[in-house]
Structure formats: structure tokens, C-alpha cells
Amino acid sequence: MKKLINDPNQVVDDMLAGMVEAHSDKLKRLPDTNVMIRKDAPVSGKVGIISGGGSGHEPAHAGYVGKGMLDGAVCGEVFTSPTPDQILAAIQAVDSGKGVLLIIKNYTGDMMNFEMAAEMAEAEGIQVAKVVVNDDVAVEDSTYTTGRRGIAGTVFVHKIAGALAEQGATLAEVEAVAKKTVENVRSMGMALTPCTVPAAGKPGFELGENEIEIGMGIHGEPGIEKTSIQSADEIAQILLNNILEDLPLKEHDKVAVMINGLGATPLMELYIIHKKVSEILREKRIHIHETFVGEFMTSLEMAGCSISLLKLDDQLSELLDAQADTIAFKK
Incomplete structure (x- = not known):
């Protein structure tokens, strides 16, 4: 194996540290987490949008955190779903009172952990909506999924939902346009x-x-x-x-x-x-x-x-x- 890394078990932590150093004008990292959020989060009067998943897919998903797209990205270990507590921390950090939309790629671990985090956030009084991306037409069920996988089409969902949220739309409106994007x-x-x-x-x-x-x-x-x-x-x-x-x-x-x-x-x-x-x-x-x-x-x-x-x-x-x-x- 030839890779430009230090410790194989620290690649995500090192990557996120380097990302914040390079883009501190746009991003900040929640302390003691692998969560990246907008520098200005939470944005007043705006629905928060969170996505994430295992690392190794860069620039997805932290590369899409910023104005007009995501408010936060939760970065799991390489090809591993992030944990519910980290997802919850992201939800709490981006909620301005208008609720939070979770954009989830259809992988079993992501589905389970994002849904658990959503339940915990709702128990705290935060409105949460979810949309599942399953754009891959190749196979119906796979190693990591029940149903179709979520792949690069997810970026279009980030972009379109993020644009509507930036205009001040409600959580229901942002959720609806995200689902419309998934369908198309x-x-x-x-x-x-x-x-x-x-x-x-x-x-x-x-x-x-x-x-x-x-x-x-x-x-x-x-x-x-x-x-x-x-x-x-x-x-x-x-x-x-x-x-x-x-x-x-x-x-x-x-x-x-x-x-x-x-x-x-x-x-x-x-x-x-x-x-x-x-x-x-x-x-x-x-x-x-x-x-x-x-x-x-x-x-x-x-x-x-x-x-x-x-x-x-x-x-x-x-x-x-x-x-x-x-x-x-x-x-």
C-alpha cells in the first residue's frame, strides 16, 4: 500500500484538520467530532441541511458545506457510517429553529444511524425531516443496501435542496423539493x-x-x-x-x-x-x-x-x- 498518510487509523482526523486549515473562511469543525459545519452556522431563519456518510468519497460530503448547499457534513471513518451521537451534534449545531433536513444515501448503516439521530433530535424538540437518495440503477439490493444505492446523484440533491433552503423556504418545502430531485x-x-x-x-x-x-x-x-x-x-x-x-x-x-x-x-x-x-x-x-x-x-x-x-x-x-x-x- 502506497498512500500519503501518517497513521492509517487517523486519516479522517488528519484530513479534517487539514481541511479546516485550508478553508477556515468557510468551514469550522465541531470540537471532538468529525462534524464539519458552515462558518456562519446556524443561519438565522433558514432550514438546516445535513448529509454525510463514510469518508473516502471526497469531496463528498464536507466539500459541499457552504452557502447554497449543506450546513453540515458528518464524516464517518473510511467507508463506515458516522455514529448517531455525531449526527445529533451536527443537527444541534445547524438548527436555527426552522428544522433540519437529513439527506441520507441508501446504505444500511447510514439509514439506521441517521434515523436514530433524528429520533434523539426530535426528543429535544428539533423538527427533523429525512430524504433517502437511491439513484443507482445498477442493482436493486447490494452488499450494503436494501434497495438501490445512493451515489453521485446525491450532489444534485444537496444543490437543489440547499438553494431552496437559502431562499428561506419551510422544512416541508425543502423536504418536498429534495424528494422531487431524488425521483428525477x-x-x-x-x-x-x-x-x-x-x-x-x-x-x-x-x-x-x-x-x-x-x-x-x-x-x-x-x-x-x-x-x-x-x-x-x-x-x-x-x-x-x-x-x-x-x-x-x-x-x-x-x-x-x-x-x-x-x-x-x-x-x-x-x-x-x-x-x-x-x-x-x-x-x-x-x-x-x-x-x-x-x-x-x-x-x-x-x-x-x-x-x-x-x-x-x-x-x-x-x-x-x-x-x-x-x-x-x-x-
Whole structure:
């Protein structure tokens, strides 16, 4: 294992310390926790929004803490759900009296721990709403989930719910637009290489020299199939076909596209993937409102990518276009 780390058991603590040093104008860390919140939290008159999960997916989720997106992110150990007490601390820190929305990716540990934290917060009189992201069309049930996994489409949920919250909407309104976003976003990914959790010291799975996995999850969960390496166009076609089979789109519909790198994929290759994605959508007369290409939800040093499509209406377009100022996402 070759990694730029100190103690394999301290990587999250060291990362968060470095993040605060680099971005102290935007972020602060709750003492004795792995919780990152907005520098100005709690924001008066605003619904608080919290997300989180295991670390190793940077910039998700602390990279999206800031104006127009999240108020707090709870960072578990690598690929491990954060604990209920840390999630509760985040809820308490961002609540301004208008309530808090929890954006949860559909993994069993996250679901259980965020729900426990929500119950504890409600017992203290804090209003809490929850939305579960399950955008991955690859598999219905997996190693870590019952139902579909939550992957890079989660970033669209952060952005749109965050924009409406910034406008002073109620908790019910923010929850509704977050659920609407979940209903209209679909994603699918693939892996070229595995990744290594620092504390494990060895790759979490194996792929042969000329082998790839279609539908791979962001923790290395199995996908649809292992197959020999294919061209970028062929891979883009496979991923997009699966998405389009699940997302009801028709001619002249409007979408946002995210081409997400998993940690070790050059931008060159992500843009090559997008070239084919845009060609296919153009042929189908589906309008691309905006494209996001880069690393939004990674898997340590895994090579590979995911594609996300968000079907837009006027409300979602306006909120996607609204101002945001975070480390990893600016509008």
C-alpha cells in the first residue's frame, strides 16, 4: 500500500484538520467530532441541511458545506457510517429553529444511524425531516443496501435542496423539493481498478489487468458484470442505456448531466465519456441544460466513473442555477 498518510487509523482526523486549515473562511469543525459545519452556522431563519456518510468519497460530503448547499457534513471513518451521537451534534449545531433536513444515501448503516439521530433530535424538540437518495440503477439490493444505492446523484440533491433552503423556504418545502430531485435523478458507474481502505492495507476486491466491472458501487460493492475492457464510447453507451431505461425522458426534455470520476480517472477520460453521452442525448433530442465533469463523489483511488442524469423542470432548473459557494461546488 502506497498512500500519503501518517497513521492509517487517523486519516479522517488528519484530513479534517487539514481541511479546516485550508478553508477556515468557510468551514469550522465541531470540537471532538468529525462534524464539519458552515462558518456562519446556524443561519438565522433558514432550514438546516445535513448529509454525510463514510469518508473516502471526497469531496463528498464536507466539500459541499457552504452557502447554497449543506450546513453540515458528518464524516464517518473510511467507508463506515458516522455514529448517531455525531449526527445529533451536527443537527444541534445547524438548527436555527426552522428544522433540519437529513439527506441520507441508501446504505444500511447510514439509514439506521441517521434515523436514530433524528429520533434523539426530535426528543429535544428539533423538527427533523429525512430524504433517502437511491439513484443507482445498477442493482436493486447490494452488499450494503436494501434497495438501490445512493451515489453521485446525491450532489444534485444537496444543490437543489440547499438553494431552496437559502431562499428561506419551510422544512416541508425543502423536504418536498429534495424528494422531487431524488425521483428525477438516476446514476450508474463502473470501475477499472479497485481501491484500498488505509486500515485494511490491501485492495477491497480484484480486477484482472484487462477486466472492468459494470455497475460497481462506491465502496467496491459488486455490479452487474465483470467484462473485458471496452472503449469509452461502449462504456458510456452501456451506462447511459441503463439510466435511460429507468428514467422516463422524451424528446425536448431538459436534463443536467454529471460525469463523475471515482478518484483516479484523468479528466481527459471523463470528457471522452461525456462526448459520447452528449452525442446520444442529442440524437434523442434531449436538451442538456448543464454538464458537470469532475470528481464529485469518489471512492479513494478507484479508477472509473459514473454518469448521472437529472430530469429538470422550471423549478429544478432555477434551483440548480442558484448561487452556491462551497469548497467543491461553486455557482
